[in-house]
Amino acid sequence: MTELGSVAWPPAPIRTERLVLREPEARDRAALIELLASPEVGAFLGGPRPRDESEREMPKVPRRRPGLFVVDLDGSMIGQITLYRDTGHLRQADGKAELGYLFLPESWGCGYAAEACAAALDCFAGAFPGEPVVLATQTANKRSMRLAAKLGFTEVERFEAWGAEQWFGMWSRVTPSDRPGPLPTGRGP
Ligand SMILES: CC(C)(COP(=O)(O)OP(=O)(O)OC[C@H]1O[C@@H](n2cnc3c(N)ncnc32)[C@H](O)[C@@H]1OP(=O)(O)O)[C@@H](O)C(=O)NCCC(=O)NCCS
Numbered sequence: 001m002t003e004l005g006s007v008a009w010p011p012a013p014i015r016t017e018r019l020v021l022r023e024p025e026a027r028d029r030a031a032l033i034e035l036l037a038s039p040e041v042g043a044f045l046g047g048p049r050p051r052d053e054s055e056r057e058m059p060k061v062p063r064r065r066p067g068l069f070v071v072d073l074d075g076s077m078i079g080q081i082t083l084y085r086d087t088g089h090l091r092q093a094d095g096k097a098e099l100g101y102l103f104l105p106e107s108w109g110c111g112y113a114a115e116a117c118a119a120a121l122d123c124f125a126g127a128f129p130g131e132p133v134v135l136a137t138q139t140a141n142k143r144s145m146r147l148a149a150k151l152g153f154t155e156v157e158r159f160e161a162w163g164a165e166q167w168f169g170m171w172s173r174v175t176p177s178d179r180p181g182p183l184p185t186g187r188g189p
Pocket of ligand 1: 107141
């Protein structure tokens with residue numbers, strides 16, 4: 001994975017109705033370790049990361065890089081979003097920016113992931129007009145599949161990898177001028 005080039009990305013913390021998307025801070029370390037160690041979170045991602053390994057290897061201030069956002073609810077980290085330009089782990093991504101999302105299970109079912117991802121995509125589209133974003137997820141990961149659809153990703157293909165069926169989707173901002181006009185009602189003058 002590489003970062004998203006020379007554009008100042010993200011420009012500043014992104015605020016949504018309920019959340020803040022910001023850089024990781026020292027106070028996020030415990031939640032980040034919890035996130036990686038969670039069996040539910042890792043269920044479709046190759047399994048959880050052993051807690052003691054993260055404790056040993058994660059720096060005091062978790063690593064910062066453009067395109068990595070901690071999702072903060074009322075001052076506490078509830079998840080993480082990444083928007084990295086893919087460089088090869090996924091042939092289909094072909095150098096495009098790829099969205100990833102991981103949320104602590106206690107925060108599932110509240111629309112937080114959708115709210116945070118929509119804001120990150122919006123910000124991305126402002127910084128990189130016209131560039132698509134891709135996403136890969138296991139088809140068995142129903143929550144992730146629902147989220148991808150809700151965000152407006154559309155299926156490009158399905159493929160087998162890492163022992164499971166993967167869904168590969170693409171998103172690009174529909175600008176107001178691209179949107180179809182209102183459908184005719186059939187009632188003319
Ligand atoms: C994928 C993942 C982020 C989805 O989380 P999520 O909370 O289900 O996703 P959303 O933010 O879209 O929330 C949707 C749910 O919130 C509910 N909801 C409640 N209040 C809401 C609100 N104000 N606005 C929107 N939805 C709301 C929706 O009805 C929906 O409920 P449902 O799950 O019962 O259908 C989460 O399951 C996760 O972190 N999984 C592990 C990591 C992973 O597999 N990532 C994929 C790799 S790319």
